[in-house]
């Protein structure tokens with residue numbers, strides 16, 4: 001029983017570290033083209049690559065807030081992955097073919 005409690009506490013501790021160690025995380029914001037809630041899901045899924053801690057895309061402002069570990073991943077890596085999913089970012093333009101294959105409701109105004 002004591003052993004079980006210890007194992008449980010240990011995993012909770014690791015999780016806390018991931019989110020509170022500010023020295024190793026960086027938060028940036030940048031614009032990402034998108035339109036609806038489907039876009040939000042797609043953008044945030046594409047942004048969640050290794051080293052990304054938290055991601056939130058605001059449908060109204062088109063601003064993505066990204067918290068990541070800069071020793072694992074860069075903002076450019078994340079932006080490239082978002083563009084590959086069909087969404088323009090400030091730095092990378094999505095492939096026209098991928099953009100065209102998005103559902104009609106997702107055809108946002110291109111920003112790049």
Ligand SMILES: [Cu+2]
Nearest residue numbers: 036038039106
């Ligand atoms: Cu959409």
